[in-house]
Amino acid sequence: MATEEGVVYKMGAPGAGTAWVKTIRSSACESCSSRHACHADGGGKEMEVEAINTADARVGDRIVLNIKTASLLKATFLLYVFPILAMIAGAALGQAVAVIQGTDPSGLSALLGFLFFGLAFMVIRITGRRLSKNASYQPEITKIRGHHSPSADALVLPETES
Known part of the structure; x- marks a missing residue:
């Protein structure tokens, strides 16, 4: 599985079971079928993606995103x-x-x-x-690592392994 870390910054539509996550763009992004759902901020290094929220993450949580290798x-x-x-x-x-x-x-x-x-x-x-409508091709929030301080203006994420 391809794994990325990010921070939940807003919840998806009510009942959708999704959350919007800010993460750092990696090489895995280029081949992702959900890349059209991602939006680059500023210089294009920081990304926003809607992910399936199976870990029940909330706004401000530092999370781990997984994308199935087969997909x-x-x-x-x-x-x-x-x-x-x-x-x-x-x-x-x-x-x-x-x-x-x-x-x-x-x-x-x-x-x-x-x-x-x-x-x-x-x-x-x-x-x-x-x-992109198939759940197996969408990123999934699988773990909550902690809580990110909402008072911080800039998102600072640790470097992730791909």
Whole structure:
């Protein structure tokens, strides 16, 4: 499981069982399917994310967020590998069609490769929206580490392990 630490700064919608957490952006954020639900503050290092609140955390609590490794790997594959595979498939299809039609294989291969590459991003966007509603792809508050002083203006979090 990918683990991050943060501070709960507000509760989610009544009955939703969620809480909003401020955390420090890490490399795990890039492949997270819920990254569109996160908002960067200031310089973009501090992040805000809505998480499932299974630990019953309250505003001001220092917490631990978990994201399932399987979900993280699936999202990473979708984001990084799928577009390349789609582009290769489009290029191969263009090559085959060009040979059958007797046209320039390079031009048709490039055209279909880039077309499939663009279509892959449309598929990613649609799939990402669907997966973001799935609880297994959302961060979950699993532990409460303590209470953060609400009088502090700046959020100071310890460095976390990824």
